[in-house]
């Protein structure tokens with residue numbers, strides 16, 4: 090990796106702002122162990138294919154992320170310096186081309202050693218109150234913290250389409266313009282109508298496939314069936330696939346891949362080598378088009 094540093098400002102930014110941003114970056118870089126970056130990057134295969142400039146920018150964003158956010162171990166969790174920096178790299182990958190401003194409005198990541206059971210009352214859309222006591226690997230609260238199981242964070246070291254850090258931070262991006270509904274604030278050159286149409290059609294297709302698989306009428310879908318829980322989960326799960334198994338997402342839902350490429354301003358399928366999809370996810374090979 091070269092020493093290239095990203096320029097967080099354009100030439101039109103006034104000199105005081107540029108000075109302040111450079112000072113903020115210097116302070117953030119003083120808070121990380123730069124000697125650890127190469128080993129941590131090598132342990133995260135989803136970062137393969139990023140060039141030196143992109144990796145340097147990602148490391149700068151990770152340092153700023155660790156300065157801005159409070160990582161709070163709880164329930165006896167141990168968080169080493171390499172774990173902190175590895176978590177920050179994964180957290181910043183989705184905003185590599187967007188900037189940390191997309192993670193505004195929240196401050197804390199609460200880190201449990203393993204899966205956790207929140208056991209709280211939930212009111213569903215029919216007004217029925219029930220206790221949600223399902224074990225969770227992560228949660229993202231609206232205008233509140235992100236909660237992660239460190240055992241699941243460690244699973245980010247495999248490219249298998251499961252990445253709890255990207256999943257929960259995709260929820261945060263989704264919540265940036267209100268509730269999580271699978272429709273984050275898009276760039277000016279993107280169409281809200283086309284996004285809703287492309288993601289809505291793919292979500293409906295996935296729900297049909299999950300129902301068919303549940304009833305023994307079809308194979309397990311290529312995308313994790315948890316994505317059929319809601320449009321918000323579809324966005325978060327497909328974001329995991331976009332960064333970990335981009336060829337799978339591009340092969341099955343090419344319109345979703347195209348929308349994500351425009352939204353995240355990245356093209357992981359162009360930079361990552363293809364890997365075999367997880368066992369049981371190979372049957373759905375025909376691309377879905379509306």
Ligand SMILES: [Zn+2]
Pocket residue numbers: 256260321322325
């Ligand atoms: Zn989720």
